[in-house]
Amino acid sequence: MNKQKLLASLPSVDEILKSEKGAKWQKTFPRRYVLQSIRDTIDDYRQSILKDSRKEFSLEEMLVDVQRHIEKRSELSLKPVINATGIVIHTNLGRSVLSEKVLENVKRIACSYSNLEYELEQGTRGKRYSHVQRLLNDLTGAESSLIVNNNAAAVFVCLAALAKGKEVIVSRGELVEIGGSFRIPDVMSSSGAVLKEIGTTNKTHLHDYENAINENTGLLLKVHQSNFRIVGFTKEVGIEELATLGKKHNVPVMFDLGSGCLVDLKPYGIHIEPTVQDIVKAGTDIVTFSGDKLLGGPQGGIIVGKSELIDIIAKNPLMRAVRIDKMTLAAFEAILMSYLDEETAKKNIPTVRMLLQDIEEIHARAKKIAAQLKKDLGTAHEEAASVAVVEDASQSGGGALAEVEFKTYAVAVKPVQLSANKLEERLRLGKPPVIARIKEDALILDARTIRDNEIADLVKGIRAALL
Numbered sequence: 001m002n003k004q005k006l007l008a009s010l011p012s013v014d015e016i017l018k019s020e021k022g023a024k025w026q027k028t029f030p031r032r033y034v035l036q037s038i039r040d041t042i043d044d045y046r047q048s049i050l051k052d053s054r055k056e057f058s059l060e061e062m063l064v065d066v067q068r069h070i071e072k073r074s075e076l077s078l079k080p081v082i083n084a085t086g087i088v089i090h091t092n093l094g095r096s097v098l099s100e101k102v103l104e105n106v107k108r109i110a111c112s113y114s115n116l117e118y119e120l121e122q123g124t125r126g127k128r129y130s131h132v133q134r135l136l137n138d139l140t141g142a143e144s145s146l147i148v149n150n151n152a153a154a155v156f157v158c159l160a161a162l163a164k165g166k167e168v169i170v171s172r173g174e175l176v177e178i179g180g181s182f183r184i185p186d187v188m189s190s191s192g193a194v195l196k197e198i199g200t201t202n203k204t205h206l207h208d209y210e211n212a213i214n215e216n217t218g219l220l221l222k223v224h225q226s227n228f229r230i231v232g233f234t235k236e237v238g239i240e241e242l243a244t245l246g247k248k249h250n251v252p253v254m255f256d257l258g259s260g261c262l263v264d265l266k267p268y269g270i271h272i273e274p275t276v277q278d279i280v281k282a283g284t285d286i287v288t289f290s291g292d293k294l295l296g297g298p299q300g301g302i303i304v305g306k307s308e309l310i311d312i313i314a315k316n317p318l319m320r321a322v323r324i325d326k327m328t329l330a331a332f333e334a335i336l337m338s339y340l341d342e343e344t345a346k347k348n349i350p351t352v353r354m355l356l357q358d359i360e361e362i363h364a365r366a367k368k369i370a371a372q373l374k375k376d377l378g379t380a381h382e383e384a385a386s387v388a389v390v391e392d393a394s395q396s397g398g399g400a401l402a403e404v405e406f407k408t409y410a411v412a413v414k415p416v417q418l419s420a421n422k423l424e425e426r427l428r429l430g431k432p433p434v435i436a437r438i439k440e441d442a443l444i445l446d447a448r449t450i451r452d453n454e455i456a457d458l459v460k461g462i463r464a465a466l467l
C-alpha cells in the first residue's frame, strides 16, 4: 500500500472509541486517559508511516498499543517494591514497614469518626496528643511528650519555642547534615535561634560548653552524629555530664537522637546506641527522635521531656503547622502498645524484627530463594545464571548504627547472557520492582529485608529478567 492510502486508512479516535474494546476501556479506565491514549497511538502510527518505518498495520495491533498506553497512564505512581538491599531503614524506599496489625488500627480510626480531639467523659474539646502521651511517658520514663510531623520538625519547633533569639551551644563535631538538606546550622537559623559553635571537629570538652554559657544561652544541644563518625583522637561530652552542667547553670539540655531506639540492643552485641530511656534517665530535658527509623512506626517526630518545657513547645503556633493526622496517631498508638512488651515488639514490628532476626532464619530464607530460583529456571539454569547463597553484611540505614555491620545471607545471581547491570535494571523496572545491589558482577539479593510473602514474586521476576 502506498503512503497516502495507508495514512487515509488510519482509524479515527471516534471509531476506536466506539469499538468493542473502546467501550470496555471506558468502563474500567478514566475516559480522559482512554482518549489521550487513542490519540497518542494514532499519532505514533502516523509518524511511523510518514517516516517509512511502517509499511502496513492491523487494527488489532493498534488496539493492543492503545491498551498498553492506557495501562501505563492509569498505573498508580506510588507502588510497593521488594527491598533486596538489606538496608532495613531505607529512606528512599519508605523507611519502616508497618504491620497489618498497626494498619488495622489505622483503618479503624480513618474510616470512622473518632474522639481525636474530643473528651468523651466531659463532652468537651480534647487534646490530640493525649492518646499517646501516657504510653510515651511510660515507655521512655519522661514526664511529658508530643508527636509532630517528623524529627526535623521536632528539632525545629523545639528550637523555635525554647531558644528563639537566644544562643544554642553545639559542638563543632555535631554540626551534621542529614540527607535531604537537614543541616543543623540551617535549621538553627531558620528557627530564629543563634548557633554558638564550640570545640573543634574532633574534640569538644565540658569546659568548652561551660565557657560558652552566658545570660543569653537558651539551650545546650547535643546532636546524634547519625551516619558519620569521627575516629581516632576524639573527645565528646556525654549526655550525663552535659545534663549536670545544664542543671548547674539552669539551662535546658536537648538531645536530637535521630533514630531513637526503645529496645536495649546490648544483648545483641550493639553497645553504641543508648535507648531513649537511658537518655531521659541521664537527666536530658528534651529528647527528639524519628518515628519511622529504629522505632519502626510511621513518619513522625517524637518529643519527650520535662513537662514544663513540653508545655511551652505545645503552645508554640508552629505546632499547628507540624501536627500529625489521625492516621499517624492511630499507627503510633498501636506501635507503642507493642513496645510495652519487648518480645511482642520484636515479633510485631517489622523494622525491629528485621534488624534483630536470627541469622539462621535469614540463612534459611536465602537458601529457600536460591532453591526456588534454580527450580523455576529448570534446565535453563546453567546457561542463564549462576545462583549461590553467600555470606554478606547488611546495614540498618536511617542514620542509625552507622558502623554496625549485621551479618547476613544473600542470594548472588550472576547472569551468563547479560550483564549484572542489565539484570539490575530489568528487576528495577519489573512488576513489582525489585531493588538490589551489584557486587563483583553479581546481583546481590539480601534475604534480611525480603519478606516471606514476596519470595514467589521475586523468583518470578528474576526468572523473567534472565530468560
Ligand SMILES: *Cc1c(COP(=O)(O)O)cnc(C)c1O
Pocket: 150, 151, 152, 153, 155, 178, 182, 223, 224, 225, 226, 256, 257, 258, 259, 289, 290, 291, 300, 301, 398, 399
Ligand atoms: C534522621 C535524623 C533527623 C531527621 O529526622 P526525620 O524524621 O527524617 O525528619 C534529624 N536529626 C538526626 C540526628 C537524624 O538522624
